[in-house]
Amino acid sequence: MMYPPIHLPIVKVTVLEDRALVERHAEVVLSPGAQLVRVEGLSPLAVDRSLQAQLTGGSVAQARLHRAWKQKPREGSPEGKTEPRRRVDTLEAEWKRAQVDVQRLQSRVEVVNAAREDVLRAIAEFAGAGEARPESWHEQLEAVRASTTAAEEALRQARQHAERTRQRLVEAQAALAQGEQPEPLLVTTAELQVEHPTGGSVSLRLTYLVPCAVWRPAYRATLASTGGGESVTLECEAVVWQRTEEEWKDVELLLSTARPTLGAAPPRLVEDWLRLRDKSEQEKHTVDVAVREEVIQKTGEGGAHQTEELPGLDDGGEALTLTARHRVTLPSNGAPHRVPLFAFTAPAVSEFVGHPEHSPLVHRVARFDNRGPAVLLAGPVELVRASGYVGRAQLKFTGVGERLALGFGSEDTLRIVRQADVKYDTQRLTGRRTRTHLVKLFLSHTGERPVRVAIEERMPVSEVEAVEVKLLEEQTRPPPTKVSEEGILRFELAAPPRSQQELTLAYAVASSAKVSGL
Incomplete structure (x- = not known):
């Protein structure tokens, strides 16, 4: 037995990194035995294989999604009119007003022509009776001629306006007919083959994934x-x-x-051959090192x-x-x-x-x-x-x-200017190379209140015995408050109002003659 489609409201959504798990739940009334239940209103993007249904007191034999194209109903209310539809309605009303104006002006032209005929007939009658009124006849003919010209000009403009309005209406109707084609709507329904021994009001839960x-x-x-x-x-x-x-x-x-969706798999095993060979004389007397930036x-x-x-x-x-x-x-x-x-x-x-x-x-x-x-x-x-x-x-x-x-x-009141200088020295007998770094910092404070400022600088850290990095404490003024294992030096200074201070950091990087890469 198949019942009309039911609607299950969305009660819970779990949003993942790139998708969501939607859960619908409601109380529905079922008859005893097996039956087909259809749940409408689902997203067309619902993943078919993720559909799951749960029924209290009963069982769900099969659950699948069914999609069908239907024509989307048009909006009947004036608030739901589209812009092309409103434009057509406006042009239709304007064209009707233009036609009324043309008819009114045509009637006016007919009245003016009738008046002209009356004036000409009166002139003929008075002339036949021997009465001559040339000045009055001239004024009357001029007045009739002016009224006829004005009425005909107004009628001509009204007809042009009506024709332009009709053309715009035809174009708007064509655009409306082309733009407002019947819009298809993809309707998604969940079809559930359920079975309940007693029937009645039961709880139905539906879950599925959507992208x-x-x-x-x-x-x-x-x-x-x-x-x-x-x-x-x-x-x-x-x-x-x-x-x-x-x-x-x-x-x-x-x-x-x-x-x-992120699958877990063991790493692929490949053959990795290790071979032993003797170092050359040059390799025995050379240590290759490199300076690299490393994030903590x-x-x-x-x-x-x-x-x-x-x-x-x-x-x-x-x-x-x-x-x-x-x-x-x-x-x-x-x-x-x-x-x-x-x-x-x-x-x-x-x-x-x-x-x-x-x-x-x-x-x-x-x-x-x-x-x-x-x-x-x-x-x-x-x-x-x-x-x-x-x-x-x-x-x-x-x-x-x-x-x-x-x-x-x-x-805004604090600024630091940094100047760095490097000096190189090589001993002639041993070939030991020393690179001395001298960093000068100038701290300026233009504010009205004294503040404390912490300045952090860094120096390299050696990972090999052939390279030695040493902080030159005699040349470093003031001494750092803290030196971390990663080579971060922290200086804490007191900055009086409208003051300028100088800080000097010096460290040396020494390497033996067999070190290359520095």
């Missing part, structure tokens, strides 16, 4: 001053796009980083954790699922829609930090802990201070409780 849906995280960080210091309020939102040809109205929205791989503050599998969401290798705060409505228009996820406020410590090797500007950097309920995925973050919007940055992947740093714009 053309995507989401990405976005953030908004606000730096504010509190009574005891500073704090950062971080708001996490999901920007969702969907063009699935179905509206998600008042649905429970979940955002997932899972990639169900970590998450959180200053992190550069990135995925190299596919562009898109970076979840750190573990699939995550985030839930929207409330039910949302997302139309199928392909426009971005922002959905709030969570927000938190954490105490922050801010300072002025400069990296003169990259920029002469000094930025205010705030450091705080991730106190949110979930990890922070990589995404853009809008930066806001008490003065308003200050810029946009990129937030790296940060775990729960991990510390992160955000730069909230540059300080």
Whole structure:
């Protein structure tokens, strides 16, 4: 037995990286035994093999999608008229008014001609009776002639206007006939072969995958001053796009980083032959080295954790699922829609930090802990201070409780000028080469208040014994506050109002004679 099509509303949507899992659910009334149930209103983009149906108290023997082309019904209300249709209606009304004007002017011309005939007949009658009135007859003929000329000119212009309006109407009707062809509509229906022993009101659930849906995280960080210091309020939102040809109205929205289509396979094994050979005399006395730039791989503050599998969401290798705060409505228009996820406020410590090797500007950097309920995925973050919007940055992947740093714009009163010089020296007896780097930094402060500034510079780190990198402490003034294992030197300076300071950094790179590549 086949019942009329039923409609199951969308109650839950899980948006993945490049698709969405749609769930429809409702209570339906079934008869006992086997029957065919049709669920209408599905997206034409629904993936056939992903269709699944669940029936409480019964079984679903078969579930498949059926698609059929139907003519889209025309809009009957005046609000639903298209622009070509409104143009045709306007020209039809204008053409009718033009025809009325032509008929009115034709009647006027006939009246003027009749008056002219009356004047000529009166002149003939008076002339036959021996009465001559040449001046009066001249005035009457001139008045009749002027009225006839004006009426005929108005009639001519009215006919031209009517003809132009008719031509425009014909063109508009042709464009309407060509543009408003019957538009086909692809109707998608889920056909379910179900069986229920008792029938009655049962719960029917339908799930399927659809493409053309995507989401990405976005953030908004606000730096504010509190009574005891500073704090950062971080708001996490999901920007969702969907063009699935179905509206998600008042649905429970979940955002997932899972990639169900990313297949996992063991690496392909290939033969790798290792061969031993003796070094040549030149190779025994030569060490090949090279200078390379390497990004410090970590998450959180200053992190550069990135995925190299596919562009898109970076979840750190573990699939995550985030839930929207409330039910949302997302139309199928392909426009971005922002959905709030969570927000938190954490105490922050801010300072002025400069990296003169990259920029002469000094930025205010705030450091705080991730106190949110979930990890922070990589995404853009809008930066806001008490003065308003200050810029946009990129937030790296940060775990729960991990510390992160955000730069909230540059300080106009602080500038750093960097000058670098390199000197080379080679010993004649041993052939040992020494390269001395001398970096001078000039910090200027034009503000009215004293501030503290942290300046970070770097020097290379050696990985081989034949190359030695040494910080020249005698020439480095002031001494660095901290030197990390990666070669990052941090200088902390106090900048008085309207002052200028000079900082000198010196380090030497020494290599033996057998080292090549430097």
